[in-house]
Amino acid sequence: MLHTITVSTHKRTEILDITSEVQKLVQESKLKEGLCLVFVPHTTAAITINENADPCVLEDILQELEKTIPFDDNYQHLEGNSAAHVKSSLMGSSISVIIENGQLKLGTWQGICFCEFDGPRTRQVWIKMIS
């Protein structure tokens, strides 16, 4: 079965921890063992796994991406959001997490992070579990 999480973003670029929303869906599914795919159906957003403790880490990630892929850089695409498309592919459209004992199995400091690169917008995240 396919599940959807709705994420509201409030800045042009922003990283939001959605671990607890994904964890809740895994628990509700009653699936004990398997894989959880977290997929972003947008081409100017992404999903990644990174630190869930100090929010400065997520700010540093946004800063380095902005520095590496500047908002303005003689892009051909006329919508003005090419940097967001590039960042989307660099970070990736999905992550996979192991499910064990009915829970997401993440490292101590790992959180599931939704990456907005062309906000603010209302976004979707699709969750698919496989046993």
Next chain:
Amino acid sequence: MLHTITVSTHKRTEILDITSEVQKLVQESKLKEGLCLVFVPHTTAAITINENADPCVLEDILQELEKTIPFDDNYQHLEGNSAAHVKSSLMGSSISVIIENGQLKLGTWQGICFCEFDGPRTRQVWIKMIS
């Protein structure tokens, strides 16, 4: 079962939309629900998901990757294609897409994009579906 798509590239760096080829294999498989892994067995190519509408987006992605990881940059590897290896790991060797109702479930603007970074060459893409 494992499926193979052959991709012919015509430039040194190039991004090609292979969504329809993958979609065709999914439909032929008769699998109704599951996951589709699209895997590139090369270390100087990659696979990503990005915009399927304006081809300028794919050109902008290539431009930014070239700027960030220059073709010549005092590399140690003597074959002269180190930039392609770096880009390959940054973009990734596989993508996963949800299968629902016997179809790839992609966002409105998402296409499956083969990335050539050391062409022109004849390349393979492996497709594995899991229910």
Next chain:
Amino acid sequence: MLHTITVSTHKRTEILDITSEVQKLVQESKLKEGLCLVFVPHTTAAITINENADPCVLEDILQELEKTIPFDDNYQHLEGNSAAHVKSSLMGSSISVIIENGQLKLGTWQGICFCEFDGPRTRQVWIKMIS
């Protein structure tokens, strides 16, 4: 079933080929066909697929990542390892490989590469196989 590989790193940044360790686990599992997820439960390390022949390729990857995401760059995170966190998300927390005939199915030059970005440390890699 979930398997764990322990990796000892000896430098701050280092890429280690762990293909044979993963291959051994796949063979021992007796699984004939499916997918193998290789997952890194750390936020300052990563996993990628790249060349298994000339080790200079892995050195060139580390060099380009260091140049793009410098160790010192006015980061907010006070632990001093923000560059490692950024590189971790750029390279990714997991890779998926097809299992066929009881073996990992990789391209001729592909190896599974553990990426240390904040070592030296003792690290874990989790392996999950799905049929």
